[in-house]
């Protein structure tokens with residue numbers, strides 16, 4: 001039914017390739033391309049062994065638009081799934097426009113030299129995708145991604161108006177390393193050291209970064225894993241949901257961090273090894289955070305000894321038939337089970353499965369359109385059905401727990 005080109009052979013790329021390979025009736029032809037060919041070849045060998053399927057592999061520098069356009073024109077996919085890094089979003093969108101192919105990603109654009117991400121750069125492509133009759137779907141991971149779809153589902157079926165959204169992301173797993181990040185270390189550290197923002201009554205409210213005195217945090221009682229300290233954090237889906245959910249008064253994002261993680265991060269920040277600007281070392285220019293990345297465990301290899309679970313979901317409060325109601329929708333995912341199925345830990349799994357499902361929605365015509373879309377703008381129903389079917393079953397309950405006012 002559909003030919004896909006997956007770009008990026010990291011932790012998430014591995015999951016997307018495996019999950020697409022498990023569904024030959026939808027993904028009839030798969031090519032995995034990345035900067036390092038050997039990583040694609042390793043995933044190809046694993047897929048041959050586990051799913052008895054052949055996929056194609058290619059080497060590409062996705063920062064190089066002409067090189068990437070030539071690859072896309074040679075392969076002629078129906079869809080490009082971008083699971084490289086946020087730095088490549090615009091060059092991959094440019095190549096898709098040039099080659100006339102649909103696009104999907106899991107994280108919004110971020111320039112290499114500024115630790116700042118926002119949708120405006122990618123929303124600016126709306127007119128060009130529309131004019132070519134092409135579809136670009138942004139942020140089809142878990143958060144952003146499933147977190148947006150939970151909002152769309154709640155808006156469609158559970159509320160007349162949603163007033164408050166709290167997205168709560170808990171990783172209660174243990175990988176056994178003194179310090180590691182669960183996805184690309186550079187992107188992860190840039191994200192979590194930022195000034196925090198949430199949206200309230202039409203305005204962005206700033207609070208201190210998670211490692212600072214005065215950061216906002218509280219203990220949330222998560223299903224299955226129990227109470228965990230959860231920190232207010234800025235996350236990209238806040239920007240699109242604040243725009244697209246009607247009646248919204250406040251939206252916040254919370255993530256759990258252990259004291260051990262925060263202590264490591266504080267020390268790294270204080271000694272300057274998380275810096276993103278160039279410094280002179282031994283006659284050469286180096287970027288400290290890139291050097292740090294080479295020292296830290298590769299998130300794609302963390303799965304081997306990972307135990308425990310992730311619990312990610314939304315508490316949404318609003319009005320239904322004149323009455324106030326609070327609903328909690330969430331998924332629980334197990335690190336060891338994810339590793340058993342596709343050789344990856346649960347953070348990669350909870351990102352890669354929704355990327356595969358978003359791709360499936362586009363290839364099967366359940367999601368159609370011209371232009372650039374965030375996930376909450378598309379029909380949540382077939383996506384929610386697919387989540388349960390393909391590895392990320394969700395639970396829904398009335399919420400009577402506590403959240404900060």
Ligand code: NDP
Pocket residue numbers: 007008009010011012013033034035036039060061062063083084085086088106107139140141142143144145182183184185187299300347350351
């Ligand atoms: P990794 O660093 O493990 O993988 C990234 C891959 O992209 C690597 O294989 C890398 O190649 C490749 N790559 C980087 N630059 C280029 C380039 N110029 N050309 C071609 N390939 C390139 O990251 P993850 O798999 O952990 O994350 C992938 C994406 O998923 C990121 O954008 C991340 O932000 C996003 N994400 C989204 C989440 C969500 O819930 N929405 C959650 C977690 C992650 P090489 O191997 O040579 O370095």
